[in-house]
Amino acid sequence: MYNILLINPSKAFYKKDVDGAINAKHLNFGILSIASLFPQSITIYDCQWKDNEVIKCEISKIIKEKRTELVGISLISAYSEKCAFYIAQVIHNDFPEVNIIYGGKDHAPYIAKDLLDLYHAKAVIKTEGELFFNNLLKNDRRIHDCPGVIYKDINGKIIETDDEPNYIDIPSYDHSLYPNHLDYVPSIEISRGCNKECLFCTNNKSIQRQKKTDDIIREIEILKSTYGHEFCAYFQTPHFLLSKKELLKIIGYRNKKDRFTWRTQTSVNYLSEEHIKLLYAAGARAIDVGFESASLSMLQRMEKTKSPTEYLHQMKVALSIAADVGLRLKLNILLFAGETPETLLETANFLKDNLLSFHSFSAYPVMIYPGPRSEFFVSKIKSEFGGETYALPGSKSIQAVNLSPLINYEKALKIALLLGKSYQSSDMYLSQRRIGYLPHGYSLDSKNLPLEKLPFYSSESERTQAQETLQNILEGMK
Ligand code: B12
Ligand code: SF4
Numbered sequence: 001m002y003n004i005l006l007i008n009p010s011k012a013f014y015k016k017d018v019d020g021a022i023n024a025k026h027l028n029f030g031i032l033s034i035a036s037l038f039p040q041s042i043t044i045y046d047c048q049w050k051d052n053e054v055i056k057c058e059i060s061k062i063i064k065e066k067r068t069e070l071v072g073i074s075l076i077s078a079y080s081e082k083c084a085f086y087i088a089q090v091i092h093n094d095f096p097e098v099n100i101i102y103g104g105k106d107h108a109p110y111i112a113k114d115l116l117d118l119y120h121a122k123a124v125i126k127t128e129g130e131l132f133f134n135n136l137l138k139n140d141r142r143i144h145d146c147p148g149v150i151y152k153d154i155n156g157k158i159i160e161t162d163d164e165p166n167y168i169d170i171p172s173y174d175h176s177l178y179p180n181h182l183d184y185v186p187s188i189e190i191s192r193g194c195n196k197e198c199l200f201c202t203n204n205k206s207i208q209r210q211k212k213t214d215d216i217i218r219e220i221e222i223l224k225s226t227y228g229h230e231f232c233a234y235f236q237t238p239h240f241l242l243s244k245k246e247l248l249k250i251i252g253y254r255n256k257k258d259r260f261t262w263r264t265q266t267s268v269n270y271l272s273e274e275h276i277k278l279l280y281a282a283g284a285r286a287i288d289v290g291f292e293s294a295s296l297s298m299l300q301r302m303e304k305t306k307s308p309t310e311y312l313h314q315m316k317v318a319l320s321i322a323a324d325v326g327l328r329l330k331l332n333i334l335l336f337a338g339e340t341p342e343t344l345l346e347t348a349n350f351l352k353d354n355l356l357s358f359h360s361f362s363a364y365p366v367m368i369y370p371g372p373r374s375e376f377f378v379s380k381i382k383s384e385f386g387g388e389t390y391a392l393p394g395s396k397s398i399q400a401v402n403l404s405p406l407i408n409y410e411k412a413l414k415i416a417l418l419l420g421k422s423y424q425s426s427d428m429y430l431s432q433r434r435i436g437y438l439p440h441g442y443s444l445d446s447k448n449l450p451l452e453k454l455p456f457y458s459s460e461s462e463r464t465q466a467q468e469t470l471q472n473i474l475e476g477m478k
Contacts, residue, residue: 002041002137005062006031006072009083010047012394022449024438025049027184029173029236030104031074034129036174038137044178047083056090063095076104078369078395085119092120101143103129106202110370111397112150113158123151130168170211172219175226185439186227188219190237190264199303199380200334202371203238213246217253220260232285232436235264247278254283261285263436268311271318280327286435291315291331294350295343298336301385316354323358328432333363333419335412337387339403341474344415348470351423360428362455363419365412368399406477415473420455421466429456
């Protein structure tokens, strides 16, 4: 039997300052999914909020006690590279006989050469981990013979094995395999992949596949036995699309049994009046919405929708109905390449008029991550949208975007923060964070948070000041 340790490295820096300030831990559900299929062979270790010395001691202890032969580092984003590379160095120095592999389909394959050349990788896994470990553990294949693997041969040549055309059914998670699992918001994975192709998104190569509703209900039952009856889960998916029939099934189950609630993320088009009411009845209390912008031209550029006017109308109606029903919508706003004072004002005015003192949003400037279409995206930014890109100091694989000659990345960050401080109160913002984002029992006191970094106003004077500053910045660019 193979003894494997899967590690979730911590983030070294944050896309949004507020995440660093709030300090919440997130489950790496990719490795939980893999471990749930092979619990006998796999142990999970999570590095979040631990310092390097503790990480080093704890990992060494596990490797010795469990006689670990293979360590898999989960590199799902560029933000956790620093910690991942530290771990790889420690293992390489102290346990040279232990093989190190990296997985994380959205990031690791794109930096495979560096991982193999510089960070002690025996292989980088491009595919979903369940498939890889199935080949390794059940089909008895050697690492370099598995499909979807990148490695260096004895001559130092980089070899990429073909992908496997198979897909696994999305597994049910056994949360008890995750260390300190009660410290996290529990997850049920509803679907993987997304059929849309927004220009800025890295998730545009995998077709959506969905879990059966009966399996979702079974997992809710299991979560009740672990997390009690008060839990709020995150229904993980890049794009929630359960049909009316499927929602009705969950509602039927929910009426008969005791209450549970959940959060998920979806797109504007899904939020019809019927869906909103069904979502609420099925237990949804907060939904992250990939709204992105209220500017018709920006929406078209993002390839977010083919009918932007209808799209804005649908968002407006959805916000109003959801507020009546009691379902909180959190809009994701993306400041995009080519923004002007006018396009920013369109978004600002939409937020001012439609949040109804109930909903909230999170705004940030577009960034470029490596992905199947990222080169195409960068070329469009430079040649068509009038923007520029440059590598951030934290990782050479993340690029910041100067949105236009007048709005560089730093200014865009400031505008994003000012939008928050102008149009949402601490209550609007923090109330949605408490639903399915922060673990049960996590106490969040805005008084102890660094006010200047937070995307909301805490007093009328702060709001007025932010609105004036935002107006001055936008006026100054005309
Ligand atoms: C859900 C999600 C989250 C969730 C959960 C993440 C998770 N997987 O646990 C949360 C909210 C926590 C999150 C956080 C962040 N995310 Co996120 N997230 C997503 C999203 C929407 C879906 C990811 C997904 O499909 N997960 C499904 C699971 C099953 O897949 P998975 O985690 O990749 O794991 C599978 C494989 O990768 C592989 N695998 C994973 N680890 C390992 C290890 C080994 C050894 C092996 C063999 C295989 C393997 O097997 C797993 C099971 O099949 C994607 C966008 C997208 N792709 O749709 C962005 C995305 C991954 N996130 C992104 C970012 C930037 C972030 C944050 C920095 C955001 C922030 N606000 O700080 C953090 C960073 C987290 C971190 N630790 O690095 C970027 C990453 C870009 C990049 N290359 O750096 C993406 C691609 C979105 C984007 N902007 O385009 N995210
Ligand atoms: S932004 Fe959302 S809807 Fe668009 S491709 Fe990505 S996951 Fe799908």
